[in-house]
Amino acid sequence: MGRRGGAKRRGTRRARRRRRGAVVTTAPVAAIQRGWQSCEACGLLSRPGADAGACPRCGEELAFRKHRSIERTWAFVIAAAVCYVPANLLPVMVTTTAAGSAPDTIMEGVILLWSPTGWPLSLIVLIASIMIPSAKILALVYLLVTVQRGSVANNAERVRLFRTVELIGRWSMVDVFVDTFTAALVQLQPLMAVEPGPGLLFFAAVVVLTMLAVESFDPRLIWDAAPSEEVVHA
Amino acid sequence: MPEPVELPSSRTVPKKERRPSLVWIVPVVAALAGAWVAVTRVLAEGPTITIDFRSAEGLEAGKTKVRYNGVDVGTMTAIRLSDDHLGVVATVRMEPKTESFLVADTRFWVVRPRISGANISGLGTLISGAYVRMDIGQARDEQRAFVGLETPPIVMRDVPGRSFVLKTSDLGSLDSGTPVFYRRLQVGEVVGYELDPDGSGLTVKAFVQAPYDRYVTSATRFWHASGLDVSMSATGFSVQTQSLMSILIGGIAFETPVAEAALPPAGENTSFLLHRDRAEAFRAPERNPLEVRLVFKQSVRGLAAGAPVEFRGIQVGQVVEVGAEVDVKTLAISVPVKIHLEGARFGVRFTDLDPGDDPTAIRRRLWDSLIAHGVRAQLRSGSLLTGALFVAFDVFPDAAPASIDWNAKPLDFPTVPGALEGLEASLASIVRKIDQLPLQAIGDDVAKALVQLDQTLSSARGALDSAGKLVAPSSPLATELTTTLQEVTRAARAIRVLGDYLERHPEALLRGKSGEAR
Numbered sequence: 194m195g196r197r198g199g200a201k202r203r204g205t206r207r208a209r210r211r212r213r214g215a216v217v218t219t220a221p222v223a224a225i226q227r228g229w230q231s232c233e234a235c236g237l238l239s240r241p242g243a244d245a246g247a248c249p250r251c252g253e254e255l256a257f258r259k260h261r262s263i264e265r266t267w268a269f270v271i272a273a274a275v276c277y278v279p280a281n282l283l284p285v286m287v288t289t290t291a292a293g294s295a296p297d298t299i300m301e302g303v304i305l306l307w308s309p310t311g312w313p314l315s316l317i318v319l320i321a322s323i324m325i326p327s328a329k330i331l332a333l334v335y336l337l338v339t340v341q342r343g344s345v346a347n348n349a350e351r352v353r354l355f356r357t358v359e360l361i362g363r364w365s366m367v368d369v370f371v372d373t374f375t376a377a378l379v380q381l382q383p384l385m386a387v388e389p390g391p392g393l394l395f396f397a398a399v400v401v402l403t404m405l406a407v408e409s410f411d412p413r414l415i416w417d418a419a420p421s422e423e424v425v426h427a
Numbered sequence: 428m429p430e431p432v433e434l435p436s437s438r439t440v441p442k443k444e445r446r447p448s449l450v451w452i453v454p455v456v457a458a459l460a461g462a463w464v465a466v467t468r469v470l471a472e473g474p475t476i477t478i479d480f481r482s483a484e485g486l487e488a489g490k491t492k493v494r495y496n497g498v499d500v501g502t503m504t505a506i507r508l509s510d511d512h513l514g515v516v517a518t519v520r521m522e523p524k525t526e527s528f529l530v531a532d533t534r535f536w537v538v539r540p541r542i543s544g545a546n547i548s549g550l551g552t553l554i555s556g557a558y559v560r561m562d563i564g565q566a567r568d569e570q571r572a573f574v575g576l577e578t579p580p581i582v583m584r585d586v587p588g589r590s591f592v593l594k595t596s597d598l599g600s601l602d603s604g605t606p607v608f609y610r611r612l613q614v615g616e617v618v619g620y621e622l623d624p625d626g627s628g629l630t631v632k633a634f635v636q637a638p639y640d641r642y643v644t645s646a647t648r649f650w651h652a653s654g655l656d657v658s659m660s661a662t663g664f665s666v667q668t669q670s671l672m673s674i675l676i677g678g679i680a681f682e683t684p685v686a687e688a689a690l691p692p693a694g695e696n697t698s699f700l701l702h703r704d705r706a707e708a709f710r711a712p713e714r715n716p717l718e719v720r721l722v723f724k725q726s727v728r729g730l731a732a733g734a735p736v737e738f739r740g741i742q743v744g745q746v747v748e749v750g751a752e753v754d755v756k757t758l759a760i761s762v763p764v765k766i767h768l769e770g771a772r773f774g775v776r777f778t779d780l781d782p783g784d785d786p787t788a789i790r791r792r793l794w795d796s797l798i799a800h801g802v803r804a805q806l807r808s809g810s811l812l813t814g815a816l817f818v819a820f821d822v823f824p825d826a827a828p829a830s831i832d833w834n835a836k837p838l839d840f841p842t843v844p845g846a847l848e849g850l851e852a853s854l855a856s857i858v859r860k861i862d863q864l865p866l867q868a869i870g871d872d873v874a875k876a877l878v879q880l881d882q883t884l885s886s887a888r889g890a891l892d893s894a895g896k897l898v899a900p901s902s903p904l905a906t907e908l909t910t911t912l913q914e915v916t917r918a919a920r921a922i923r924v925l926g927d928y929l930e931r932h933p934e935a936l937l938r939g940k941s942g943e944a945r
Contacts, residue, residue, distance in 0.1 A: 272454035
């Protein structure tokens with residue numbers, strides 16, 4: 194963690210810095226250090242007034258940083274992690290056939306689908322339903338920990354990671370949609386019926402909570418710890 | 428428009444609030460929800476039990492249900508081979524609140540499609556797959572490890588009724604599920620059978636449903652109603668059977684003799700004898716039979732154990748054993764026949780006994796008087812076709828006097844030679860008399876007489892021949908006779924002419940012939 198990218202990237206970054214150092218005279222400084230506020234919606238920099246103001250351009254509420262971002266993100270991440278356990282242990286789908294009802298958890302579905310011919314589908318389910326939510330939670334935890342420790346390494350990667358997590362967020366609900374659609378469509382009583390299981394509720398909660406966590410995380414915090422001395426010798 | 432450079436203003440750092448944010452409610456709620464689910468899952472987990480089966484055919488971990496009266500009460504979670512590799516051990520997670528069902532005599536069996544002679548069951552499992560069925564026991568002590576039944580029990584515990592134990596020497600066509608009939612009405616089923624530990628017989632368990640079980644009293648007779656019972660009597664054939672089904676799959680029937688119908692119903696697991704057929708069942712049961720030894724001085728070929736002992740056609744006992752004995756001292760071989768005599772079958776009912784009376788003494792007095800009146804045992808032929816013998820007691824007024832030594836063991840009853848044996852003896856004496864006839868001498872005399880007769884006949888033939896020659900047409904006798912007869916004819920004619928002449932001329936006798944007439 195944190196060492197991703199390897200030496201090659203660092204080399205390019207150094208080269209970039211050297212180029213920048215040669216050309217650019219003003220070092221990149223966080224707006225907060227100048228006492229300015231950036232608008233989250235339109236990116237306008239403005240001087241804060243006495244009270245918390247609104248963006249003069251787009252009317253977005255302004256703050257130096259998101260209110261209690263770290264704390265709130267932690268709360269949501271922990272909640273998501275808590276919900277992730279029952280989401281994987283409880284059945285998400287109950288298939289009722291003449292042979293009786295068979296509850297299936299996500300992992301059982303993956304195993305059920307795994308076959309010499311059906312492994313791609315199984316892999317899709319595995320990635321979309323098990324790996325991505327856990328990866329999101331882990332990524333957020335990583336971001337939080339690095340921000341709290343004031344780490345300065347791989348800032349750009351961390352921002353990219355954050356954006357990726359933000360991007361994926363809304364797609365994690367595909368699973369829930371598929372499940373509910375299946376349950377709605379497969380109602381061949383009395384031969385066969387599919388019902389959503391309790392695990393689905395927790396799975397949806399995981400998705401929603403990770404999205405909330407991403408939403409409450411302020412990526413500007415990543416740069417707050419960046420030392421301003423970086424450019425002194427430039 | 429470039430701004431003049433100012434001193435950097437102090438850095439505003441957002442104040443750290445001591446009070447934790449309200450957002451922490453979210454993970455708390457999530458944790459609570461998770462905990463609540465976990466707790467309900469744990470609480471919803473009933474007891475886990477293991478069931479041993481012979482094979483796991485049709486069973487599937489995670490799929491197979493345990494059902495009781497059609498309600499799922501558990502799910503099979505794992506199936507593994509037993510430690511001795513002879514069977515499988517299925518782990519079943521039962522629903523909550525099923526602890527009270529899991530007692531020592533609760534039974535489990537796999538419902539699969541089964542087709543036996545009597546019934547077809549479990550066809551639904553062709554579609555739904557096998558499931559494990561449970562029958563709740565009535566014991567008190569809970570149990571968690573069970574041994575599954577290989578065949579479904581015939582009778583569920585919630586069926587009112589009583590089971591009875593039937594002892595039989597031969598299973599016949601019985602099987603689990605074989606019907607039990609009462610007056611040709613099916614009132615129960617055979618629920619199981621097992622070989623006695625010593626291998627001498629079988630114990631059949633039969634279940635009779637309520638309310639019919641009250642017709643089973645201690646005096647009830649059970650018999651094999653399998654197949655046809657064909658009997659031949661003076662009135663012809665009679666065929667008895669319980670039902671067409673019992674012909675195919677066998678059956679057990681029971682009935683209580685009318686005389687003893689008023690007894691209270693027999694208790695659970697009362698033991699009965701299972702008789703071969705109705706006739707055997709309805710013979711009075713042998714209570715305390717008298718064992719008697721009969722020594723016959725003749726061949727007992729055809730006398731088998733089980734042969735009847737009759738008194739003037741009424742069976743009063745049966746032959747138990749036929750064997751040879753060698754007296755060690757005298758080296759004499761005798762063939763004693765051991766029989767069981769039943770005093771009650773003589774119509775003697777020891778019912779009006781005074782308490783002081785001893786039935787044994789009464790029986791002895793009875794037999795003593797019978798022997799004194801000339802009752803003896805005799806071997807008789809029961810069937811000329813098969814040569815089967817039976818023992819008959821009958822009155823022989825001219826039999827040699829005898830008595831019974833009641834202290835001897837075994838008791839020896841006096842016997843007389845068999846009827847067939849007497850016939851043989853008289854036949855033998857006839858043969859002896861025939862033997863003593865002088866058949867040789869008679870034969871010689873007859874031969875001589877025959878020779879003489881031969882000679883007589885040949886001389887008679889010679890006489891007849893010569894007689895024939897005499898009367899032959901060419902014989903001189905015949906010729907002479909013919910000429911003689913011709914002469915006689917002529918003479919007769921001459922006489923007639925003379926007669927005529929004299930008629931016309933009677934005077935001729937006096938005057939002689941006249942000339943004129945010439």
